Amino acid sequence: MMTEMLKPTSEYLQKIGFTSPGILVNEIQARANIRLMKDKARRAGVLFRPHFKTHQSADVGRWFADEGVGAITVSSVAMAEYFAAHGWDDITVAFLLNPLEWPRIEELAWELARRGGQLALTVDSPAAAASISARPEVPLKVWIKVDAGYGRTGVHWQDETTLKAILGNLLPSRHPVGLLTHSGNSYHAQSVQEITTIWTQTSQRLEAVAHSLDMAEKLLLSVGDTPGCWSVDNLSGVQEIRPGNFVFFDLMQWTQGVCQIHELAAAAVCPVVGLYPEKGRVVVHGGAVHLSREFLEGTDGEPVFGYLGTLQIQDDGSTSQQILENLPVTSLSQEHGTIEVPSGSYEQYFKEMSIGDLVLIWPVHSCLTCDLASEFRNMSGTVLTKK
């Protein structure tokens, strides 16, 4: 009976060393997620270049290396420097070039090249492309960011003029060039069918761009979004995938139907600091600086900043995880998280719980929650290195 699992979950979390807010990483499940995605990419014959912004952890990075992954994606130069310092040498910064960072970028590009690797940058304007070709000697690869429908950044896939201007600026410096997009619109899709439609449209549009530039055979195509890469049957049509969130997943991916409960691999651990049976409320040390203010809409239309969860360790070491949708985090301040317990069920859930017990909270958006965390521990209590 899952309602009885809050106390054993707390005891387990204490046993493995948690005392303050942190993140529990289910290493076995995260490794399974990595393996599944890697195998899928290999079967499709596409390069698997996972995005490391979700975990930002050198130790979690090693789990990818254990599966033979050698190429990664990051979202800032600072993150590229961190992973380069931990041995990665084939790194794409899938975030638009900031020319003020050239001194750091050049240093990193040379360092990776010395190791036989490569740094790749992303541009979506002729000006940024010119800034790269002004440095023909710097060993870099360049991705042209294409807006294939998401509409955030990138050159619109039909804007041939700008695409040609960028390519024209890049070609003289002979840096290798590819086309990259992020189908962020797939995160708002309502079904796997819709995710698949976005995937197909995206890869077709990238191909159309390559054709329109007369570079169909020469431009590598790279896409990256967890809903698409995880859900779509056939990954063909591109040369590279860059999903990131799938390593841990989160409530957004679960409510979207992309992942299942057992595939969630990271949860916030929060100490209970206030118990208010008369108000049907529990307060934890787990606020906006731990969970982030990302929310999803609860069944009553009000924001939900996470759901409490439980886990059971089976005799074979596998875990059984639950999401307690009855126990939403309904408000956050800087350090406080408030859980509203449905009327009449306080006793059912919390009669065994005391101040200083620990609860698991499934994050709405694991990338943001993990970015905020100062401590990751795996299920054995080993502390994992983090940026």
Place this chain on the structure above:
Amino acid sequence: MMTEMLKPTSEYLQKIGFTSPGILVNEIQARANIRLMKDKARRAGVLFRPHFKTHQSADVGRWFADEGVGAITVSSVAMAEYFAAHGWDDITVAFLLNPLEWPRIEELAWELARRGGQLALTVDSPAAAASISARPEVPLKVWIKVDAGYGRTGVHWQDETTLKAILGNLLPSRHPVGLLTHSGNSYHAQSVQEITTIWTQTSQRLEAVAHSLDMAEKLLLSVGDTPGCWSVDNLSGVQEIRPGNFVFFDLMQWTQGVCQIHELAAAAVCPVVGLYPEKGRVVVHGGAVHLSREFLEGTDGEPVFGYLGTLQIQDDGSTSQQILENLPVTSLSQEHGTIEVPSGSYEQYFKEMSIGDLVLIWPVHSCLTCDLASEFRNMSGTVLTKK
């Protein structure tokens, strides 16, 4: 003409050393805010124990020390340890006790006592009080958290039974005791009149609690919220105030009418990475991991994650600051912030701007934005130490 100030602001920010996302702290204004609050507390005869969770910076802390401040408030044991390591020895953790942190708490309490200072903890339950009185030898002060109307945590001010039970558990161990509240409801008040009403009600309710416990002369009363402490004419009725946000202020305090534009003392600095005149859009390196996802409601009812700003340095070294309400940050992803430019005014604001220029973004909630920052610089470009 403020619309022409984006480029000079960028040039200034580059000159003082910004290249990547960070926080500009207007040290002169922050020091003025500190002085004003300290003088007000002194005139009212109340102890000024500022909350340091807003800045979390040892260097900003020194500006308080320069004004004679010796007592501070923090919101976690980790923050208390940080400021203790930077010389502070009279520290209140205004966050409910987490008994799992006792080993760290005891060590810190002894350390502060050795230096002639004191650690204070906060409780709102008989169980947490018992956990403290079980350690009669540990040199601690204890605050009983009272809910005087906010409704988040604390014992309801009319719940005499629980208040007496807590006091009964605390008295045997002879730790000094006080009553503490946080009037977080003042952040939702619509006028200074309403803020004053909340202030008066809060101090009267704390006094009523002290009377009901027959401890009117013995229990110190402590309140803390920037709207009240900054706006209310007469701070009497309590012995201690714990405001924090006023050191920097933010858009929430400005839209609430608590502060004026010139009193804002911290802004995010973000590199421009995408310029899209045809869409009337600008994208910066400044996402949820920099600004936080705290938002206020824009004039059209849509969320605003910050407004662009400008600043001019006058010949006498003083600054002139503007909030560009025409230029809201309308969406955030992990690292991207998107600014929507009103139809037809792209040229007016951005014709001079290039990729790699820097913009100032006034944060919605400075406590969260500063918590996320890895770099503070003052107006001279000096990097400030941060937790």
